[in-house]
Amino acid sequence: MSDTQETVLVAGGGIGGLAAALALVRRGYRVRVFEQAPEIGEIGAGMQLGPNAFHALDALGVGELARSRAVFTDFMVMHDAVDGAQVGRILTDERFRQRFGNPYAVIHRVDVHTALLEGAVATGRVDFQTSTRIERVEQDEAGVTVIDQRGQRLRGAALIAADGVKSVVRAQYVNDPARVTGHVVYRAVVDRAEFPEDLRWNAASLWAGPKCHLVHYPLRGGEQYNVVVTFHSRQPEAWGVTEGSKAEVQSYFQGIVPMARQLIDLPRSWKRWATADRDPIGTWSFGRATLLGDAAHPTTQYMAQGACMALEDAVTLGEALRVHPDDWTKAFDLYQRSRVARTARIVLSGREMGRIYHAEGVERLVRNQLWKGRSQERFHDALEWLYGWNVSNCLTQPGDPS
Numbered sequence: 407m408s409d410t411q412e413t414v415l416v417a418g419g420g421i422g423g424l425a426a427a428l429a430l431v432r433r434g435y436r437v438r439v440f441e442q443a444p445e446i447g448e449i450g451a452g453m454q455l456g457p458n459a460f461h462a463l464d465a466l467g468v469g470e471l472a473r474s475r476a477v478f479t480d481f482m483v484m485h486d487a488v489d490g491a492q493v494g495r496i497l498t499d500e501r502f503r504q505r506f507g508n509p510y511a512v513i514h515r516v517d518v519h520t521a522l523l524e525g526a527v528a529t530g531r532v533d534f535q536t537s538t539r540i541e542r543v544e545q546d547e548a549g550v551t552v553i554d555q556r557g558q559r560l561r562g563a564a565l566i567a568a569d570g571v572k573s574v575v576r577a578q579y580v581n582d583p584a585r586v587t588g589h590v591v592y593r594a595v596v597d598r599a600e601f602p603e604d605l606r607w608n609a610a611s612l613w614a615g616p617k618c619h620l621v622h623y624p625l626r627g628g629e630q631y632n633v634v635v636t637f638h639s640r641q642p643e644a645w646g647v648t649e650g651s652k653a654e655v656q657s658y659f660q661g662i663v664p665m666a667r668q669l670i671d672l673p674r675s676w677k678r679w680a681t682a683d684r685d686p687i688g689t690w691s692f693g694r695a696t697l698l699g700d701a702a703h704p705t706t707q708y709m710a711q712g713a714c715m716a717l718e719d720a721v722t723l724g725e726a727l728r729v730h731p732d733d734w735t736k737a738f739d740l741y742q743r744s745r746v747a748r749t750a751r752i753v754l755s756g757r758e759m760g761r762i763y764h765a766e767g768v769e770r771l772v773r774n775q776l777w778k779g780r781s782q783e784r785f786h787d788a789l790e791w792l793y794g795w796n797v798s799n800c801l802t803q804p805g806d807p808s
């Protein structure tokens with residue numbers, strides 16, 4: 407770690423913002439994180455983390471902390487929700503862990519966020535300013551100024567905008583439209599005692615289609631289960647989060663097997679997400695400001711990689727600053743070139759996975775044939791591009807296609 411007096415500003419105290427703060431401190435900078443909420447925190451829901459995310463968490467110095475709170479799954483599995491037949495099963499066992507150098511895991515979002523927060527606080531070099539919503543950015547030769555909702559002007563050497571799917575910094579520099587999917591997601595966490603015994607698998611499990619899917623997996627040593635259900639809404643949707651209603655969830659999911667359908671009767675309260683993504687963009691660095699995480703590449707959740715990408719972004723940014731210390735334009739350019747194609751592939755693959763999960767009619771029959779007889783080795787080979795990421799290969803090399 408080198409030491410510099412420069413302070414870098416981070417907009418957003420989510421997983422991306424905290425990961426960025428840790429990466430910057432590891433390069434010797436002081437960091438100020440601005441969070442619009444009154445407290446730095448995360449929502450009560452689970453998430454899946456691939457080995458690539460653990461490589462990133464390791465590089466940020468909090469891998470052990472995160473691993474200690476995660477459940478390492480034995481497999482991931484997809485069933486057809488109409489007839490209950492198994493469509494595909496990928497082992498995430500010891501052989502998978504050996505191959506990718508880290509586990510596949512399911513974890514409470516709060517536990518990932520807390521691991522990053524504890525790591526950041528422990529450095530003593532990250533200041534947090536809550537109830538501060540960044541609304542505008544100005545730049546000059548020597549630095550950036552952000553302006554918050556009170557008109558307060560805050561100065562730093564550079565800005566990392568990790569302000570999420572509705573990033574105001576992206577709106578200022580890019581102003582591209584969101585692509586509302588019309589897919590609605592309901593999420594809940596259920597105690598083990600209330601979760602059906604016949605579904606207590608140590609796996610990331612998915613029941614697919616038609617025009618809907620259901621996901622469940624254990625959290626916190628199997629004491630809780632995460633339940634996520636997604637369907638195509640009958641009505642026009644506006645992008646955002648609202649309180650959900652059990653009656654609405656129950657009005658969908660007709661004609662699916664009882665084993666899967668029992669999931670929708672479980673939660674006492676649901677949160678409702680009307681989802682969106684944006685088309686990938688090739689430029690997300692603007693002088694001394696750059697985007698990171700969902701602000702840079704908002705995606706549907708179907709690849710379960712949004713947070714993994716935010717963690718990778720942060721590590722890659724740190725590596726770019728190792729190559730170009732204090733040269734924000736060059737470092738941000740290298741960071742962006744190293745990330746654009748990979749994260750765009752996730753966004754576009756997410757759209758395809760949504761189609762596969764929600765297939766109906768003949769498309770459903772095709773989906774159910776896709777992976778028949780495929781060996782574990784071939785599955786793992788197919789996932790190499792995704793899970794084979796690590797700190798030593800994260801930067802675009804000279805000669806790589808741009």
Ligand SMILES: Cc1cc2nc3c(=O)[nH]c(=O)nc-3n(C[C@H](O)[C@H](O)[C@H](O)COP(=O)(O)OP(=O)(O)OC[C@H]3O[C@@H](n4cnc5c(N)ncnc54)[C@H](O)[C@@H]3O)c2cc1C
Pocket residue numbers: 417418419420421422423440441442443452453454455538539540541568569570571572573574591593634679698699700701707710711712713714715716
């Ligand atoms: C249903 C669902 C399931 C998912 N499952 C997975 C999964 O299994 N695995 C996975 O890897 N990812 C998953 N994701 C994606 C993941 O949740 C996101 O990609 C990740 O949280 C992005 O982190 P972030 O820090 O970029 O953004 P956010 O988590 O949105 O954080 C942004 C922060 O910035 C703050 N903020 C916003 N605007 C401002 C402002 N102007 N000024 C100051 N602060 C501001 C916000 O309050 C927030 O705290 C899922 C997403 C959804 C919707």
